[in-house]
Amino acid sequence: MRISETAVPGAYVITPHQLVDERGVFFEHFRAELLAETLGHPFVPRQINYSVSRRNTLRGIHSVAIPPGQAKYVTCVRGALRDIVVDLRVGSPAFGSYETTVLDAESGRGLYIPEGVGHGFLALTDDTCICYVLSSEHVPGTQIDINPLDPDLALPWGFDEPPVMSQKDAHAPGVAEAEAAGVLAKWPEATQGTPSIAVRNSLT
Known part of the structure; x- marks a missing residue:
C-alpha cells in the first residue's frame, strides 16, 4: 500500500495495491506496522462504526474533544463518497x-x-457505506460539531442541489464560533508524532 501526505498535517491517504485475477480482487486494507512507521506512534483500534447514507447526504464536520481525543481510519466499503478533512x-x-x-x-x-x-x-451514490475504525470508544458529550457549510471554511462539497443533513449538523456553529467557545483542540496537545508538511488551502 502507498501512504501519502495531505494538506492537513498528520492526515494521510492510504491507497492499497490491488491483486487482480480471474477470481476477482485482493488487497490489504490496513497494516499497523506501516502506518505506525509513518505516524511515529501506533494506531490501536478501540471501536468500529458504520454509517449508511443515501445519495447527496452530507455528514459532518465532526471531531472529538481532547481528552479523550479520537483518531480515525476511514474507508468506503460500499458506494462512493467525497471525503473532506479539516484542520x-x-x-x-x-x-x-x-x-x-x-x-x-x-x-x-x-x-x-x-x-x-x-x-x-x-455520499455520491445511494446506499453508500463508510467504515470508521476509531482509536477511542465513544464518550457522550465529547463530540465537536462544525457546520459543514460554514462560509469561513468554504469547503468544496460539489453538490448541485441542497444536501440531506441532520438538524444537528445544519445548526452546528461555524469554526470561528467554536474557536471562541474554546471547544477546539490545541495544536501542541494534538500532534504526537505529527510531522510538519506543506500547507495549502489555509485560513491563516
Whole structure:
C-alpha cells in the first residue's frame, strides 16, 4: 500500500495495491506496522462504526474533544463518497486547511485522520457505506460539531442541489464560533508524532 501526505498535517491517504485475477480482487486494507512507521506512534483500534447514507447526504464536520481525543481510519466499503478533512487544531500552521478525497469501494482507498482534525463527507451514490475504525470508544458529550457549510471554511462539497443533513449538523456553529467557545483542540496537545508538511488551502 502507498501512504501519502495531505494538506492537513498528520492526515494521510492510504491507497492499497490491488491483486487482480480471474477470481476477482485482493488487497490489504490496513497494516499497523506501516502506518505506525509513518505516524511515529501506533494506531490501536478501540471501536468500529458504520454509517449508511443515501445519495447527496452530507455528514459532518465532526471531531472529538481532547481528552479523550479520537483518531480515525476511514474507508468506503460500499458506494462512493467525497471525503473532506479539516484542520481544527488551534495554533496549527495549517488551521482551516482541508483535504478532499474521493473514497469508493472499488479503489479501497482510505484516510487516516489524527486527533483534533474534523471529518465529513458527501455520499455520491445511494446506499453508500463508510467504515470508521476509531482509536477511542465513544464518550457522550465529547463530540465537536462544525457546520459543514460554514462560509469561513468554504469547503468544496460539489453538490448541485441542497444536501440531506441532520438538524444537528445544519445548526452546528461555524469554526470561528467554536474557536471562541474554546471547544477546539490545541495544536501542541494534538500532534504526537505529527510531522510538519506543506500547507495549502489555509485560513491563516
